[in-house]
Amino acid sequence: MTLVQPSDSEPGKAGSAIAFQLDPASGVPTFLQLVQQVEHALRLGYLTTGDQLPKVRDVVADLAINPNTVMKAYRELEHKGLASGRPGQGTFVTGTLSQAGLPEIAGLRRALQRWLVDSANAGLDEDGMVALFSSTLRDFRERGAAAESRAARSAPREVGGGVA
Amino acid sequence: MTLVQPSDSEPGKAGSAIAFQLDPASGVPTFLQLVQQVEHALRLGYLTTGDQLPKVRDVVADLAINPNTVMKAYRELEHKGLASGRPGQGTFVTGTLSQAGLPEIAGLRRALQRWLVDSANAGLDEDGMVALFSSTLRDFRERGAAAESRAARSAPREVGGGVA
DNA sequence: ACCGTTGTACTATGACACTAGTACAACCGA
DNA sequence: TCGGTTGTACTAGTGTCATAGTACAACGGT
Numbered sequence: 001m002t003l004v005q006p007s008d009s010e011p012g013k014a015g016s017a018i019a020f021q022l023d024p025a026s027g028v029p030t031f032l033q034l035v036q037q038v039e040h041a042l043r044l045g046y047l048t049t050g051d052q053l054p055k056v057r058d059v060v061a062d063l064a065i066n067p068n069t070v071m072k073a074y075r076e077l078e079h080k081g082l083a084s085g086r087p088g089q090g091t092f093v094t095g096t097l098s099q100a101g102l103p104e105i106a107g108l109r110r111a112l113q114r115w116l117v118d119s120a121n122a123g124l125d126e127d128g129m130v131a132l133f134s135s136t137l138r139d140f141r142e143r144g145a146a147a148e149s150r151a152a153r154s155a156p157r158e159v160g161g162g163v164a
Numbered sequence: 165m166t167l168v169q170p171s172d173s174e175p176g177k178a179g180s181a182i183a184f185q186l187d188p189a190s191g192v193p194t195f196l197q198l199v200q201q202v203e204h205a206l207r208l209g210y211l212t213t214g215d216q217l218p219k220v221r222d223v224v225a226d227l228a229i230n231p232n233t234v235m236k237a238y239r240e241l242e243h244k245g246l247a248s249g250r251p252g253q254g255t256f257v258t259g260t261l262s263q264a265g266l267p268e269i270a271g272l273r274r275a276l277q278r279w280l281v282d283s284a285n286a287g288l289d290e291d292g293m294v295a296l297f298s299s300t301l302r303d304f305r306e307r308g309a310a311a312e313s314r315a316a317r318s319a320p321r322e323v324g325g326g327v328a
Numbered sequence: 329a330c331c332g333t334t335g336t337a338c339t340a341t342g343a344c345a346c347t348a349g350t351a352c353a354a355c356c357g358a
Numbered sequence: 359t360c361g362g363t364t365g366t367a368c369t370a371g372t373g374t375c376a377t378a379g380t381a382c383a384a385c386g387g388t
Contacts, residue, residue, distance in 0.1 A: 027193050030375080032191040043292045057335095066378075072375085085336075087335040087384035088333055088334050089385065100292065101287075105296065108286060108296060109300050132276065133297055135210075136276045138185070220366090232367095235366070236346090250364080252362090254363095255365075
């Protein structure tokens with residue numbers, strides 16, 4: 001034991017740290033799940049420059065995975081310019097991905113919560129909701145692409161999706 | 165050349181066949197993406213007993229993947245009792261997963277479409293929408309679990325997620 | 329200066345996903 | 359019955375993911 005006593009919101013953690021969570025059934029590689037969760041938090045503004053990510057050894061203990069796996073995730077984030085490790089201190093966010101304002105996101109989130117409740121009331125389970133979201137999003141993407149190809153005769157546009 | 169001429173809706177395909185689509189960036193194994201897409205279509209009632217799945221060789225040609233990979237997906241579906249291969253004919257749906265009525269789903273889908281439009285108007289890109297959905301769903305799951313653990317003192321319940 | 333914390337590097341090993349290539353089996357229609 | 363279509367089986371090889379285990383480097387506080 002040292003000086004830190006574990007609790008729900010551990011002391012010594014700067015900013016709002018996120019809590020990683022794994023979904024073994026998803027088929028997504030562990031290290032990628034970590035990367036994606038950080039990116040999601042960055043997109044939604046739940047994490048910003050200066051915030052600390054969970055310490056490698058903490059993640060290892062919480063998720064029962066190998067340090068190398070956590071390192072692979074953090075290295076990927078560093079490579080994308082989103083985080084940086086500081087030996088002796090921790091790993092910290094160095095970039096951001098937020099695109100919409102926090103209030104807008106909060107509103108969208110509430111609307112989505114209502115939709116989830118409606119879905120549950122309609123008899124859908126969680127997998128069903130995911131299925132419907134995936135399907136609707138795919139449609140949305142295709143419609144958008146179709147609309148663009150209709151309008152882009154003279155204004156070609158890049159559609160690449162990297163984080164750059 | 166044989167008798168079939170490729171077009172947008174190929175002749176010779178019974179029922180409503182689904183069109184597979186891969187997302188290389190997702191990290192999800194190819195064969196699992198195929199399985200999940202069929203399961204999603206089954207959940208939403210877009211595919212039902214008797215419908216034909218894309219022929220192995222068609223999938224191979226369309227997605228530029230190996231027959232073994234498609235077979236792995238179809239074998240998994242067969243193992244779950246959802247599909248069955250008939251040499252010389254194709255692979256057909258043998259089970260269903262739909263839980264809510266088609267009209268309910270259509271309504272939920274429209275609501276979700278509106279939400280996607282709103283999100284786009286708020287400045288969110290597709291990744292942002294996925295991020296917000298994932299985050300909100302995770303909350304939803306935790307809230308539900310909390311509500312259950314509050315009410316389930318005397319009525320324990322299974323939460324397993326398999327397709328059985 | 330020392331010690332503990334934290335990030336980082338390295339090798340080796342097992343499991344899994346995907347591929348290439350070949351061959352065979354079941355079914356349908358002419 | 360024959361030929362084409364389709365599903366299926368098999369082997370072998372490659373790359374990635376995750377693991378265990380060990381060791382080192384950078385930083386802060388006392």
